[in-house]
Structure formats: C-alpha cells, structure tokens
Amino acid sequence: MSNSTITPWVVGNWKMNPMHANAFQLIQEFKQLLEHENIAPxxxxxxxxxxxIALTSIQAQLKDAARTVYTVAQDLSRVAGTGAYTGEVSAELLKDSGIEFALVGHSERRELFxxxxxxxxxxxxxxxxxxxxVxxxxxxSLDQREQGLADQVVLQQICDIAxxxxxxxxxxxxxxxEPIWxxxxxKTASPEDAQAMHAKIREGLTQITSYGANMAILYGGSVKAENAVELAACPDINGALVGGASLNAQSFYQIAKAFAQSK
Incomplete structure (x- = not known):
C-alpha cells in the first residue's frame, strides 16, 4: 500500500496542442481558478x-501564479549535451532553460515514434x-491485458530501466x-483494476529500490473530472497524468482538487 505521506501529482499532458493563443488563454483561466480557490502545494x-516550442513561454506565464505550477517537457533527446543533432532538445538544454521535469516513455512515443x-x-x-x-x-496494450500479461509487461518495463x-x-x-487501450x-480502467496494477507496481518498486514505498505512481488513461474523485480514493494511485481534460482549465482544476482533497 502507498505511503500516505506521498504528495499527489497532477500533470496535464497537452500533447501536440493547442495553438499559441489558446495555450495562453488556458493558462490564464487556470491561474484565475487558483486565485479564486487555491490548491495548497x-x-x-x-x-x-x-x-x-511553448515550454519557456508557458513557464514565464506561470511565474506569477498563486502557487507553483511546474512546466514539464513531453520528451527529450537520446543524445546528451549540445552538438550537430538537428531538431533535438537535450536534457542539458532543458535544464539550462529552467525546465526541471520531463516525460519519458509515453506510449505514443513508444507506439508511433x-x-x-x-x-x-x-x-x-x-x-x-x-x-x-522524470x-x-x-x-x-489491450491485447496484452486480454492475454493476462498486463502485470508481466508493466513490471518488465520498470525492470528494463533499473x-x-x-x-x-x-x-x-x-x-x-497508462493502459494504452x-x-x-x-475508456478508463475501473478504479479496482487501476488500483490493482498500482499495487503491483508498488510491490515491484519496493523490490528494486529502497525509495519504492515513497515513489508517486500516477494513473493516466482518459482521466476526467467525472472520474477523478473515485480514482483519487484508491490508496496506491498518487495522482494523474491527464490528457484531453487538461486542455480545459476547469476540468484540469477539478482533477487537481480531487487528488488534493483525497490524501
């Protein structure tokens, strides 16, 4: 079971969205919601x-928010430092720009790229x-789940990086x-299915590292304001990686509020 002292994370993955003006409006609306009723860090x-292309401009817009809202890179280069690598953005370049967080291994990166x-x-x-x-x-995948391989596949993905x-x-x-399906x-994994997998991940992490009991494990997969409270109530779900719902300020705020109030 999760350590109850783990602070939840709610991260909005905008993917290849939106246009600049809409991104600016989205951030302004989210900041206004935090000003009206803040969520304590x-x-x-x-x-x-x-x-x-929007990382540093969004970071700048968030500087005057009522609380810290982190800016997260969706991906980074497999190459370190600087050099003749057209189109790449390295971890060091992100760090130099004040970006402290990055996604690695999103299923769309695995499946499409x-x-x-x-x-x-x-x-x-x-x-x-x-x-x-990170x-x-x-x-x-759905096929892997239907074959009864879900636990094996997910735990192997964690073991792969050790x-x-x-x-x-x-x-x-x-x-x-994030169940790919x-x-x-x-579609959303039922809270029971999601909790069961999170508990398996927790068990696996504790066998790999002494930090395992204290690591946040987020759920991603059609998380919405409508299902956030139920997911947040699960003991081993320590937050959410939110896709489409993060492009609506009110929905994203409600998801963050659900996790903030649950732990």
Whole structure:
C-alpha cells in the first residue's frame, strides 16, 4: 500500500496542442481558478507539459501564479549535451532553460515514434544525470491485458530501466501507469483494476529500490473530472497524468482538487 505521506501529482499532458493563443488563454483561466480557490502545494504537485516550442513561454506565464505550477517537457533527446543533432532538445538544454521535469516513455512515443527500450534508457539516463525529475510512463496494450500479461509487461518495463538508474536517482522518478487501450479512447480502467496494477507496481518498486514505498505512481488513461474523485480514493494511485481534460482549465482544476482533497 502507498505511503500516505506521498504528495499527489497532477500533470496535464497537452500533447501536440493547442495553438499559441489558446495555450495562453488556458493558462490564464487556470491561474484565475487558483486565485479564486487555491490548491495548497503540500496537498498536490501540479504540472503542465506543453509542446516544446511553448515550454519557456508557458513557464514565464506561470511565474506569477498563486502557487507553483511546474512546466514539464513531453520528451527529450537520446543524445546528451549540445552538438550537430538537428531538431533535438537535450536534457542539458532543458535544464539550462529552467525546465526541471520531463516525460519519458509515453506510449505514443513508444507506439508511433519507435522509442524502444534502449532509446528510453538513454533518455532516462541523460535526464537523471542532468538533474531532471522524470515521469516515466509504463502500460500494456489491450491485447496484452486480454492475454493476462498486463502485470508481466508493466513490471518488465520498470525492470528494463533499473540498469541505468543509480540508487539515489530513484527518488527523482515518478511512475505513470497508462493502459494504452485507455488513452484518448474515453475508456478508463475501473478504479479496482487501476488500483490493482498500482499495487503491483508498488510491490515491484519496493523490490528494486529502497525509495519504492515513497515513489508517486500516477494513473493516466482518459482521466476526467467525472472520474477523478473515485480514482483519487484508491490508496496506491498518487495522482494523474491527464490528457484531453487538461486542455480545459476547469476540468484540469477539478482533477487537481480531487487528488488534493483525497490524501
């Protein structure tokens, strides 16, 4: 079972959305909601993951928010430092720009862009060595779940990265469980199924690292304001990686509020 002292995380993954004017409006609306009824930072960490081109502008817009809202990179290069790598953004460049957090291993990166395990290990290694906190995504396909392989697949994805994570670096990793079949489909794992997988992940983490009991494990997969309270009540679900609902300020705020009030 989760350590009750874990502060939940709610992170909005904007993916390849929205246009600049809409992004600015979204942030302004979210800031207004926080000004009207703030969510204490000790109750819930909040972050948004805009497109790479918007990272620093969104970060600047959030500086005067009523509370800290982190800016999260959706991805980073498998190459470290600087150099002749057209189109790439390294962990060091993110850190130099004041970006302290990054997603690694989102299913869309795995499925659509060929981010296999060796690429993910390189990305994770460079991110951690640059001092970033990584939200590492794991999850199974519908076919894998129907074959009864969900636990095996997800735990293997975590074991895959152990070789590149130094002992003390586990405290800089947040796990996000996102069943692939529930991402952007409107389908959501039942709270019971999600909790069962989170408990398995927790058990696996405690066997790998002494930080396992204290690591946040987020749920991602069609999280909405309508199901956030029920998911937040699960003992091993320590927050949410939110997709489409994070593009609506009110919905995103309500999800963050649900997790803030549950723990």
């Amino acid at each position: 000790e109750q819930c960490h909040i972050g948004v993951a805009p497109t790479t 060929g981010d296999h395990v060796e690429i993910l290990k390189e990305k994770l290694h460079h991110a951690l060595n640059a001092g970033l906190t 939200i590492y995504c794991v999850g199974e 070789a590149v994570v130094q002992a003390e670096q586990w405290q800089n990793i947040v796990i996000a469980y 529930a991402i952007g489909t409107g």
